Amino acid sequence: MNSSIDVALRSRLSAVKMASLAKASHIGSSLSIIDILAVLYTDILSITENAETSDSIIISKGHASAGTYSVLAHSGHIPLELLESYGQDGSTLGGHVTHSGNPRIELSTGSLGHGIPYGLGIALAQKKNGSNFRTFVVVSDGECDEGTTWESALMANHFQLSNLTIIIDRNRIQSLSGTENTIALEPLAEKWSAFKWKVINVNGHSHSELKEAMNEKNGPVCIIAETIKGKGVSFMENEVLWHYRPPNEDELLAAIKEIKKNNL
Amino acid sequence: MRNSFAKELLKLAIDDPSILLITGDLGFGVLDDFAQTLPNQYINSGINEQSMMSMAAGLASRGYRPFVYSIGNFPTFRCLEQIRNDVCYMDNAVTVVSIGAGLGYGNLGYSHHTIEDISVMRALPNMRIFSPGDSDEVLFVLNKILVDTKPAYLRLGKGGEKNLNSICKDSFSDLREIISGDDGVIAFTGGIGTRVLDAIELLKKDGIEPKVISVPVLSDNSILSLLNICQNKVLLTVEEHLLKGGFGSMVLEMAAEQGSDCKISRIGLDPNLISKLGSQQFLLDEHGLTSVAIFQKFKSLYT
Numbered sequence: 001m002n003s004s005i006d007v008a009l010r011s012r013l014s015a016v017k018m019a020s021l022a023k024a025s026h027i028g029s030s031l032s033i034i035d036i037l038a039v040l041y042t043d044i045l046s047i048t049e050n051a052e053t054s055d056s057i058i059i060s061k062g063h064a065s066a067g068t069y070s071v072l073a074h075s076g077h078i079p080l081e082l083l084e085s086y087g088q089d090g091s092t093l094g095g096h097v098t099h100s101g102n103p104r105i106e107l108s109t110g111s112l113g114h115g116i117p118y119g120l121g122i123a124l125a126q127k128k129n130g131s132n133f134r135t136f137v138v139v140s141d142g143e144c145d146e147g148t149t150w151e152s153a154l155m156a157n158h159f160q161l162s163n164l165t166i167i168i169d170r171n172r173i174q175s176l177s178g179t180e181n182t183i184a185l186e187p188l189a190e191k192w193s194a195f196k197w198k199v200i201n202v203n204g205h206s207h208s209e210l211k212e213a214m215n216e217k218n219g220p221v222c223i224i225a226e227t228i229k230g231k232g233v234s235f236m237e238n239e240v241l242w243h244y245r246p247p248n249e250d251e252l253l254a255a256i257k258e259i260k261k262n263n264l
Numbered sequence: 265m266r267n268s269f270a271k272e273l274l275k276l277a278i279d280d281p282s283i284l285l286i287t288g289d290l291g292f293g294v295l296d297d298f299a300q301t302l303p304n305q306y307i308n309s310g311i312n313e314q315s316m317m318s319m320a321a322g323l324a325s326r327g328y329r330p331f332v333y334s335i336g337n338f339p340t341f342r343c344l345e346q347i348r349n350d351v352c353y354m355d356n357a358v359t360v361v362s363i364g365a366g367l368g369y370g371n372l373g374y375s376h377h378t379i380e381d382i383s384v385m386r387a388l389p390n391m392r393i394f395s396p397g398d399s400d401e402v403l404f405v406l407n408k409i410l411v412d413t414k415p416a417y418l419r420l421g422k423g424g425e426k427n428l429n430s431i432c433k434d435s436f437s438d439l440r441e442i443i444s445g446d447d448g449v450i451a452f453t454g455g456i457g458t459r460v461l462d463a464i465e466l467l468k469k470d471g472i473e474p475k476v477i478s479v480p481v482l483s484d485n486s487i488l489s490l491l492n493i494c495q496n497k498v499l500l501t502v503e504e505h506l507l508k509g510g511f512g513s514m515v516l517e518m519a520a521e522q523g524s525d526c527k528i529s530r531i532g533l534d535p536n537l538i539s540k541l542g543s544q545q546f547l548l549d550e551h552g553l554t555s556v557a558i559f560q561k562f563k564s565l566y567t
Contacts (some may be wrong), residue, residue: 046273099354106325108353110347117315121322128304129326151315156312234384 001042004207008038011070012043012232013257014083018066022087028230028242030067030202033138036225037068039210040136040167041075046105055124055133058107058109060115061140061169063097068094068105077104078114096235113146115139116166118131120152123164134217137166141254145183153195156220165214165221169204171229172242174246192222232259265364265422265455266294268399271350272406273331277305278384280410282327286320288313288334288475290363295333308357318344320358321350329357329410335369336362336378336419344384347415356412359543360385362460365395365454367533368422370547372536378419379562380409382453383483385417393482395453398428401440401480403481409480421455422544428457428478438481439489445473448498448566450558451490453479453511456504457552459548462555472566474500482511487518500562507532527566531558 002010011034019027031141037059059068083149085091092101096110107118119137127132132138138227143149171189172179179185189199197220202209204225213223228241230236233255236247247255271331274297274434277283284308285298296420300307313334320330332339339360340347351358362378367378385391392414394405402420409416432442442457443464452460460476467474477493479486490499501512533551540550548554 108349111349113314114318114346114350117318117346118322118325120315121324123322123328124319125323125326128328129438147319148312148315150311151310152319154310155310155315155319190466 003078004038004042007042007074009259009263010036010074010240011038011067013256014070014073015066016233016247016252016255016259018070018086020247020249023246024066024087025244025246026063026095027066027240027247028173029064029140029169030173030235031233031236032227032229033064033169034067034071035062035205035207035231036167036169036210036227037087038073038075039207039214041071043211044214045136046133047077051128052131053133056106056119056126056135058115058119058137059097059105060109060112060136060137061143062109062256065093065095065097067099067167072104078102101165108129112140112143112146115209116152117155118138118150119166120156120161120164123156123161124159127161134163134165135244136214137164139166139168140174141168141172141179141185142190143257144168144185144188146200150195153192156167157196162217162219164207164219165216167223167225169227171226172261173238173243175243177186177240184254189224197222201226210239233263265396265399265402265425266414266423267360269400269406269420270298274301276394276406276410277302280330281305282328284323284328284330285329286316286332288338289317289333290334290338294323313328313338313343314346317346317358318350321346321354321356324358325354326560329359331359331361333361333363335376335379337340337376338362340381340384342380345516347427348388350369351415352390356415359409359416359418363420365419366421366456367544367547370542370544371450373541374461375536377504379504379533379538380418382505382511383505383513384518385435386482386509386514390415390564392413392416393419394480395482396480397452397457397478398425400427400429404436405480418464419454425455425457431461438479438486439493440478440480441475443476444565445475446564448500450474450475450502450562451477451479452502453482454504456502456553459553459555460502461557463558466559467557467562471565472563474562474566480512482514482566484518488516489523490515491519491524491526494524496525498527498565500558500565501528501530502558503532503533508534519553527565529561531561
């Protein structure tokens with residue numbers, strides 16, 4: 001099995017190619033969460049064909065689909081060749097993660113604010129069943145604008161869901177601008193702490209920090225993963241533009257060269 | 265219907281631990297028995313319909329059978345996208361339970377009126393719609409809901425609906441013949457049966473004896489069966505719901521598609537009167553959903 005570092009490197013390469021070929025948006029968001037997902041799928045999640053004996057993972061920021069599908073492929077959960085169909089007519093791999101035809105996607109998302117409460121339901125089911133398996137939800141920081149995020153924050157504490165972990169991809173950029181220019185989220189950690197979640201701040205590109213935080217089982221846990229939107233491709237990093245723009249051929253070649261050079 | 269729902273669900277849930285009753289902090293005095301008897305199968309989610317609905321979908325994805333209970337407007341319009349995406353598209357077996365369907369909470373203001381729910385819910389893929397007219401029909405549809413692991417919408421009156429069992433003792437299916445007759449058909453859905461029965465008395469005086477059918481299951485199959493019964497006849501549909509997209513609309517659409525020769529007319533609520541306040545009976549009168557109006561409409565359709 002590939003290490004999480006290998007998975008992340010290969011996934012970045014796949015994701016930029018997929019976004020370019022499919023002329024798809026949200027490559028910045030995909031690059032931002034690839035390390036988070038690589039660690040989850042490589043080192044943390046226990047997944048079998050039976051949901052009862054598996055950890056659960058919800059990708060609430062469904063727009064990071066190129067990144068998600070890349071990690072799923074490079075960690076052995078879906079066939080690698082499937083990635084070539086990304087964004088093509090009739091493919092099961094679209095611009096927002098979709099469960100139909102994809103057994104590894106537990107919830108189709110694309111509308112923000114659905115993943116945490118849905119994951120909360122799964123975590124509650126696991127708790128009722130006396131299961132030791134856990135539920136993880138990957139959310140965007142912009143998603144913290146949604147009311148359901150905070151409804152769920154109240155509920156998870158009330159229902160004492162120690163088996164629920166959310167990971168906020170704190171890349172500080174949302175659709176049109178920075179998160180703090182849009183609807184300020186800070187102090188974000190204090191907010192989750194006030195809702196009685198165990199908050200862990202990590203560098204969202206450090207696999208060792210991510211792994212350690214994800215192993216914390218005394219939840220509900222909120223991991224605030226400080227990330228860089230577009231991570232790994234200098235001209236995409238921290239740029240709102242790459243929330244939307246697919247890389248053209250030249251940009252794709254430049255991106256591949258850079259990712260390989262930096263071995264990210 | 266509200267009380268019989270709580271009572272029957274409790275009976276079913278005692279034998280089936282997957283059944284959960286989730287309330288959006290409503291049901292004072294109605295859900296107590298369930299909550300006390302089966303505390304592990306009862307959840308008060310608080311006032312958070314959107315998260316409540318997604319949570320229920322998550323629970324259903326793991327084999328539970330959540331019944332999400334609230335006053336009609338809340339578990340429907342307030343969280344429509346959660347029902348669409350997380351329940352229906354994901355095909356999770358959540359049952360959305362609306363209390364006070366129609367104008368059951370008439371005095372509480374139009375925030376609490378539930379008069380567009382059938383139109384909205386029937387637009388959603390995978391959603392099965394149940395609109396019982398009395399306690400017996402509640403029991404019938406509850407069992408029907410549990411037979412399949414699919415999403416369901418259960419539309420219930422607030423309470424006090426006349427039990428139709430005293431008139432019609434036969435067992436029934438998706439369609440329930442309440443009164444037999446050969447002079448056309450009056451079909452209704454939900455708790456409006458009493459007014460239909462009063463209209464029948466008026467029609468009888470004029471020598472007109474239509475068949476009366478309650479339609480607790482609003483599916484393509486039940487509507488097709490209804491149209492089959494109404495071949496070469498007149499049919500009046502009655503619903504405590506706006507006409508656009510409601511029960512009567514379902515009948516008209518199906519009739520057009522099937523090339524039915526049934527002559528159809530509809531009676532329902534008036535969209536121009538949505539801001540009127542008052543008791544359910546007062547509002548039904550104001551909206552023109554009276555036994556006299558049903559009588560007149562059917563008579564003119566028939567003659």
